[in-house]
Amino acid sequence: MLRRPVVIFILALVAALAGYGITRLALRPLSPQTGATTDAQLAWLEREFGLSPEAREEVRRIKAAYAPICEDHCIAIGRAEAARKSALASGDPAALAAADAELARLKEVCAEATLGHLRSIAAHMSPAQAQRFLALMQSRVAHHPGRSGAPDLAPPSASAP
Amino acid sequence: MHPSPAPDPALRALLRRADPADGLTSPPPAAFAAAVHARIRSETGLARPAPGIDSVSVTHVPRARALARQLLPLAAALALLASLGAGSAFAYAKHERERSERYVSAFARSIDPWLMHADRSTSPATPAHRH
16 A cells, blocks of 8 residues: 555656756756856846846946946056066065055955946846845955855965965 | 252253253343344444444545545646656756856956956956957
8 A cells, every 4th residue: 555655756756857857958058158248248137137128228338338447457456466476476575565565455446346336237226126136246246245156366375486 | 749850960961062052141232232233244344433433434434545546546647747847947947046147157257357357367368358
């Protein structure tokens, strides 16, 4: 009498695994470039956070306006890291301290700029979606307290070759 | 009339073997009824009802079991379909979570100069920031 329910349970488990496997095979695999373009990111924002078409275009303008600022910061970070590497190589403590101070300053500037950019995008969402967007993105950007997703960009230590 | 003499024990034993009713006493009515009912149940195959169950419940139990046996295949089919659906739903939800995570990561990399710099440092041939 007990055997029949056990057989049904095992068959149900097999059916669940089959459903999982068939669905995973049927779904298109994610490419490494998923979301790499601005259009793809805007489409995701629109879908995920309920942006209106006008809000989407406004966010596109905000991103386009922020891009040069982001690029300048990226170049400044590259220069500061190169200066630190050469200071480490030369063994000059004053140059090393100056390079570390510059990197710390850039961290602060970039964190503020990134947060401001996120807030300007969130301003075009409903309050609930904006809160969700900020909570999601703030944990992903570098040098933000509670960041969890992106790799850390800590400067190379003095002991590193 | 002369009283009959005491019967011979051997004769009495002989008479007892000839007459099975000899020495039997009449049982009380309740015990007799219980014995008759037990005899009827054993001959008809009906199970003894549990205390507190009336005759109506006794006939409903076999019907409930028969109904359960009839519905078991349908329940099994529904359970299998539900499991198939649950497995598919779980796979789809996992795929959507992974997709969402990719977009979040790509968006973060497009606005954070530190992440952008890290991408360029590790893979200078593939710029992470596109317009």
